[in-house]
Amino acid sequence: MFNFLSDRFSGMFDWLNGKSRLTQSDINKAFDQLFDALIDADVPQDLAKTFLTTVTESLKGQDLQKNINPGHYIIKVVQDELAAFLGSKESEKFWPIQYPLTMMVLGLQGSGKTTTTAKIAYAIKEKEAEKGKRKRIIVASVDYYRPAAIDQLEILAQESKIDFYRAEANNPLDAATEIMKYARQQGYDVLIVDTAGRLHVDDVLMQELKDIDKIVRPQKKILVLDAMTGQESLAVAQSFVSTIGFDGAVLTKMDSETRAGAAFSFYYALKKSIFFLGTGEKISDIEPFIPDRIASRIIGMGDFATLIEKTEKALSSESKAKQEDSSRRMMSGGFTLEDFLQQLGYLQNLGSLQKIASYLPGMGSMTPEMIQKGEKELKKIRAIISSMTPSERINVSLLNGERKRRIAKGSGTTSSEINQMLQKFDQIKQYAKLMKNNAQFKNFFKR
Ligand SMILES: Nc1nc2c(ncn2[C@@H]2O[C@H](COP(=O)(O)OP(=O)(O)O)[C@@H](O)[C@H]2O)c(=O)[nH]1
Ligand SMILES: [Mg+2]
Structure with missing residues (x-):
């Protein structure tokens, strides 16, 4: 998933690690390689530069040679800065959840909204079940544009034994009203509303989402982005920020050949959290995005915590x-x-x-x-x-x-x-x- 970056990084760290003394030209060489790796991973240039500046700043005034292994020290600094870059401690977290919770899932067509709606419902159910708690979770859709979009959600919900509600209305706004009424009456702890997308961001889409937003009044709006679209997904996120807004993102298709540039850049560019990564087509293919762990993975140190x-x-x-x-x-x-x-x-x-x-x-x-x-x-x-x-x-x-x-x-x-x-x-x-x-x-x- 982050293999592309970690392969490049670990190659560089291998030779850094082998040196007992580092000259300024070694450090420059390492930084050049770091920069190239980021650019190749589809990280925007200005962002790659900013990242390197941050690392340089943290190394400033440090006497590298007093470390037994100065290469190690640099790697550690890069790792820490990576974690900070991927999401600060202050950024909004998905957990713990305040119940009852209503969420609305937004994004372009084909980004993975419907799949993600079911995945998030499943993730909440599983997490609570681990603690021996049972939460009542329901999903519903207001996508009246794509044929079978609502059926798709119903099937996914059935497969993972999540409740599903089909509105009788035949337009998104009435459906939203009906869904809200139903979920409230039934006293659900969590409602997740899947919405329609378009191929591109446009005014009609945004207006409809704003109208639904007013009816649903979700505590969390979750933007779903296809990581395969790389830097383009940052532009999409930007247009959602400036219109309807969102609280956090899910980057899907991280299992594909994506070079992780979008995941790397997201927090820095948007100052919003990535809540989850979508890592496959199965309902359980969802992972929390935890900056420390991702940084460790990129550095090539693995992510034992997640594996365990x-x-x-x-x-x-x-x-x-x-x-x-x-x-x-x-x-x-x-x-x-x-x-x-x-x-x-x-x-x-x-x-x-x-x-x-x-x-x-x-x-x-x-x-x-x-x-x-x-x-x-x-x-x-x-x-x-x-x-x-x-x-x-x-x-x-x-x-x-x-x-x-x-x-x-x-x-x-x-x-x-x-x-x-x-x-x-x-x-x-x-x-x-x-x-x-x-x-x-x-x-x-x-x-
Ligand atoms: N490989 C992979 N496929 C995904 C992931 N998330 C969604 N998909 C697939 O992407 C396609 C579009 O997903 P869908 O949820 O229908 O997108 P929507 O149009 O935004 O609702 C479907 O074939 C999904 O199975 C993911 O994390 N990994
Ligand atoms: Mg859909």
């Missing part, structure tokens, strides 16, 4: 207990293929390797080929283990030629592939340590 949270969410409490059991067994050397199969299932819950890699330090540079190979490998291993009997999984020494032939047949593999897998099993026992030791992880999937 995702892991926790992906595991049900039952499988969490199992996971802990099998990790413990592994540490004591009693790790079995059965445990391994479980671990793989747990990895699958987390999403694709591509996604996981993007949270790990230095792993942004794993090529798509490496990842594809790794995923194929994982599938094969799962197939092989699944074709084994429970006792074979626990005791590998049972696997004689005959048994191997049977397993090969059942899993669509060959005996020699099974042997390879078994040979690797010792290495694979290192598997749960993968989060701690990503060099090994990398080597494993390189083969």
